[in-house]
Amino acid sequence: MDWLSTTRQAFWLLFSGDPDLWAIIFVSLKVSLLAMLIASPVAIGIGYLLATASFRGRKLLIQLNQGLLASPTVVVGLVLYLLLSRQGIFGSLHLLFTRKAMVLGQIIIAVPVLVAFTLAAVQGADPRVQETTLSLGASRLRTALTTLAEVRFGVMAAVFTAFGRVVSEIGCSLMVGGNIAGFTRNIPTAIALETSKGEFAEGVALGFMLLALALVVNFSLAFLQGEGGLR
Amino acid sequence: MNEPLLVIEAVTKRFGARTVLDLAGLVLHAGRSYALTGDNGAGKTTLLRVMAGLESAELARARYRGRDVDLCAYPEWLRREVIYVHQHPYLFRTSVKDNIGYGLRVRGTPRRERERLVHEAVRWARVEHLLDSPVHRLSAGEKQRVALARARVLKPRLFLLDEPTANLDTESRQQTVALIRDLCDSDGIALIACHDQEIIQLPGICRLHLQGGQIERRWSPLPARGPTDAGSAGENVRHGLADGLPLQPVAND
Numbered sequence: 001m002d003w004l005s006t007t008r009q010a011f012w013l014l015f016s017g018d019p020d021l022w023a024i025i026f027v028s029l030k031v032s033l034l035a036m037l038i039a040s041p042v043a044i045g046i047g048y049l050l051a052t053a054s055f056r057g058r059k060l061l062i063q064l065n066q067g068l069l070a071s072p073t074v075v076v077g078l079v080l081y082l083l084l085s086r087q088g089i090f091g092s093l094h095l096l097f098t099r100k101a102m103v104l105g106q107i108i109i110a111v112p113v114l115v116a117f118t119l120a121a122v123q124g125a126d127p128r129v130q131e132t133t134l135s136l137g138a139s140r141l142r143t144a145l146t147t148l149a150e151v152r153f154g155v156m157a158a159v160f161t162a163f164g165r166v167v168s169e170i171g172c173s174l175m176v177g178g179n180i181a182g183f184t185r186n187i188p189t190a191i192a193l194e195t196s197k198g199e200f201a202e203g204v205a206l207g208f209m210l211l212a213l214a215l216v217v218n219f220s221l222a223f224l225q226g227e228g229g230l231r
Numbered sequence: 232m233n234e235p236l237l238v239i240e241a242v243t244k245r246f247g248a249r250t251v252l253d254l255a256g257l258v259l260h261a262g263r264s265y266a267l268t269g270d271n272g273a274g275k276t277t278l279l280r281v282m283a284g285l286e287s288a289e290l291a292r293a294r295y296r297g298r299d300v301d302l303c304a305y306p307e308w309l310r311r312e313v314i315y316v317h318q319h320p321y322l323f324r325t326s327v328k329d330n331i332g333y334g335l336r337v338r339g340t341p342r343r344e345r346e347r348l349v350h351e352a353v354r355w356a357r358v359e360h361l362l363d364s365p366v367h368r369l370s371a372g373e374k375q376r377v378a379l380a381r382a383r384v385l386k387p388r389l390f391l392l393d394e395p396t397a398n399l400d401t402e403s404r405q406q407t408v409a410l411i412r413d414l415c416d417s418d419g420i421a422l423i424a425c426h427d428q429e430i431i432q433l434p435g436i437c438r439l440h441l442q443g444g445q446i447e448r449r450w451s452p453l454p455a456r457g458p459t460d461a462g463s464a465g466e467n468v469r470h471g472l473a474d475g476l477p478l479q480p481v482a483n484d
Binding site for chain 1: 310316317324325333338382
């Protein structure tokens with residue numbers, strides 16, 4: 001394998017606007033952004049409640065979430081496959097090998113990350129935040145929103161970390177998406193396929209794209225935190 | 232004689248086996264302010280926090296303007312009447328203006344009215360020059376003044392101030408004391424936990440001393456300077472007797 005020519009070819013693919021390649025990138029972005037859009041509000045709410053409310057089973061839920069945090073994406077894919085396959089409980093929905101199934105899988109992967117990071121951020125918030133909002137007459141919902149705004153950098157870190165995880169995961173997308181060209185083929189599944197076919201250039205081009213995405217995400221986090229991250 | 236604003240009928244608070252507060256019959260009258268003194272750990276902060284509904288207690292019965300209140304199940308309407316200000320106030324990481332306007336915003340005050348009130352409060356607290364500073368750069372005294380403005384703008388009937396001048400340098404202390412004096416003169420009641428002689432000796436301030444979890448002694452206020460406050464000392468003697476609290480002058484130690 002000639003590294004130089006492979007890389008040159010990869011850049012050619014990227015910058016010549018190869019439609020197949022950009023379709024793959026588009027699928028990745030669409031699925032992952034949609035999954036984050038659905039998962040974030042719910043999971044951030046759950047994380048906030050776990051951090052602030054006291055109820056029976058709270059500890060158990062937190063431990064369960066910690067456990068899910070470490071679950072391999074391919075196992076999430078396996079379970080989802082069994083549920084969505086023709087014989088599965090949700091087989092009648094015909095979701096297997098669709099983008100919707102991929103979105104569902106990525107939501108399941110993102111939620112524990114979002115919950116755990118939000119929980120930690122809110123637990124780390126100054127206890128005077130809630131006392132101040134309450135004393136100034138804020139409702140519970142307003143108190144929650146103010147608290148989350150006060151720990152916004154922690155919450156943002158949650159969102160970016162979760163996005164980084166779902167956009168780069170391959171196990172679940174491969175299992176429930178099926179790597180169908182132009183439909184459910186996203187960056188990670190395409191890299192695996194192209195490389196196994198010996199089409200290194202496309203693999204490298206997509207690899208660059210994924211790296212660039214990760215860098216953009218990290219730089220935006222650092223930029224947004226800026227000076228505000230300092231005390 | 233007016234009905235008292237707040238009567239703490241009974242408060243019991245324990246931390247484990249230790250009883251921090253066990254008091255009864257603390258009466259706060261409208262138009263007066265109170266300095267709550269006591270050693271460190273005497274329960275001053277705890278009492279204020281229970282009164283503000285920020286801390287639970289084993290027992291916390293009170294009457295607010297003739298209405299029975301269980302402070303352990305703190306009613307929402309009482310939050311609109313009582314405001315607690317921390318010893319080290321927390322300012323939201325927004326702007327000074329947004330901090331002062333926070334309470335008005337959650338009450339749904341229209342924007343123009345809100346801006347007017349915030350502007351007025353900013354001038355009252357003399358923090359005009361801080362409007363563009365990031366809040367985490369403010370000094371302790373500046374934070375305290377912003378917090379006082381944030382509380383005052385809501386016009387509560389009862390201010391609970393926890394050591395407002397502790398750890399401040401001379402100049403910020405004097406600025407803060409001036410604000411507190413103004414608060415005591417014109418606005419609702421203030422109950423101020425403090426050791427600060429300057430606050431304790433403000434005209435018209437009654438001194439409550441907390442010891443062993445009980446309000447122990449009571450200090451009649453110095454004769455007030457203004458003509459409107461004439462005879463307040465004598466009136467307070469009557470309050471003291473009516474409350475059934477032992478009344479004796481204490482040295483301002």
